[in-house]
Amino acid sequence: MRKLFVVSLAAMCAAMLIPTASAQNMNGAGATFPDPIYKKWFGEFKGLHPTIQINYQAIGSGGGVKQLTEGTVDFGASDFPMTDAQMALMKVKPLHFPTVLGGIVIIYNVPGITAKLKLSGETVAGIYLGDIAKWNDAKIAADNPGVKLPSTDILVVRRSESSGTSFVFTDYLSKVSPAWKTRIGVSASVTWPVGVGQAKNDGVAGMVKQTPGAIGYVELGYAVENKIAYADLKNAAGKFVTASFDSVTAAAANSKDLAPDFRGSITNAPGAGTYPISTYTWLLIPSQIPDAAKKKAIVEALNWMLGPGQKDAQPLYYAPLPKKIVDLETKQIAQIK
């Protein structure tokens, strides 16, 4: 009995020692939007490479950038590219790697409407600026010929906390509306002229769902899962486009605004099939990783995410990257020194 105990104790000790001897632990932190797919990816990746353990904490894009700057994590993640000022603060310049794409949809709750609403960018900006306050406003009617709109007050719903979703949405509004650009601007958190704020995508979706006359913006997946109607948006080519994986991927493929370091925005991109409020989400990887084992692990993980990992995107409501971008990013991986 006693011998058995000693043997099993020794076995336990050995079992505890083996993985620590060769395991490669990596920690990342940042954006909440890609959290579901990062959790899935890093879990799957561990299955393929049992020695590499990647931990990810969804603390928010701002927190991710902050922690990467302070060097407390191995990599960061953000829903908006770092600014030049933020880059200047970093000792090791980070590389931006788009991982998947997301679409942001305009959801609405207009009583008595069966047809799918169509909205142009100027109309959405007008609503969010408070210039359009009723659903039967001439501008909304002009986008929707033949639809009988009620005279209900519009309740503008937006995010109460700073978020990458708001950043992309305000970035889009600034591109389509000069008034928005001068009066409000682009930020993860802006001074909203009208409306009520609700926390997270679920809060906005819930508020719109229960309030007649409400309009809001959420990530595509939340609208689909909660079965809330979302509007077709007029893109830069003048076509009304429904948000879908294909139309979001098309935004990345057709964008002309792409900086060589991937820090560009792909909202309001050209192309007839492009959905206008589309965005990347980025991993921020230091360009110099002195630890050779860690560097090898990161490179392997990146190659896997950009390759076989992309198939995980759609089930979790992310759009996969177009091939053109994957090829460019694969070249950028070589810059990690």
Add this chain to the structure above:
Amino acid sequence: MSTPTAAVRTYSKPVSGRLRGGDEVAWAVTFFFALLILGVTLLLVYELWSASAPSREKFGFGFLTSKLWNPVTDEFGALPYIYGTVLTSFLALLISVPLGVGAAVYLSELAPPKLSNALTFLVELLAAVPSVIFGLIAIFTLIPLMRTVVGPALKSVLGWTPFFTGPVFGVGYLTAGIILAIMTFPFIISVSREALMSVPREQREAALALGATKWESTWQIVVPFARLGIFGSIFLGLARALGETMAVTMVIGNSPTIKASLLASGHTIAAVVASEFTEATGKIYTSALVELGLVLFVLTMAINALAQLLILITTKKGSRKA
């Protein structure tokens, strides 16, 4: 109280002898604990003060009076948040004090003991419910109710006052006030009830013997006697209302504006810090949020000091200290 402690601390015996008694050890340990609490508070103030330095230097006292909150241009002011915090807490107390004190009087004076104990148990359970649950309940029941019934009714009856104007969407100051009232009154009930129950029986009997009715004895003798405890319960409730975050942010609408209409949406200090801190980028933005924390701290201190003053005045004027 102080005499035995003083006696122990007449350092006549050697250290080992004194320690053997145990009293010295107990004194040292409890003193250390008390010091720890003071230390934590001081550390908190220090952190709030030092981390808010960039914002304090940039905005000065203008921070307290500015209505602007613009993360894009890095301009920040606390007034809408202070207004929302004070207004929602005031509304909460307006509703919960009469309700809570009334219920406490019933539970301690009028209810049969069995019923009183059962109800008190339920009330104490209510006090232990996490605030996010209250917020969720509010989203699914209170907000629709406010939007469809209460809001329109208030607007049609009192719409001529500035307090009930504008579109009714169910979220806003009043909804936040109501949910805070529901969250504060368990504290008011259970602490007030304890205070009322600890009033000596003789006080009641004496009043009744002098020919007072039950009502007169309760309102003129028992309640004034328990006044300190009741005030204490109210300030405990107020403290919860001032600092409440989750439930408020879910129902208030989170708009940093100042509106007279109670149906309009607003914002509070605790709510904005919780919503914006995680994603705040830039030195000024972060430190402005920390400064809001400092403002809330000072606000709470000021209201508590005011409360102490109020108690001091009323106890001097009224019956003897309980």
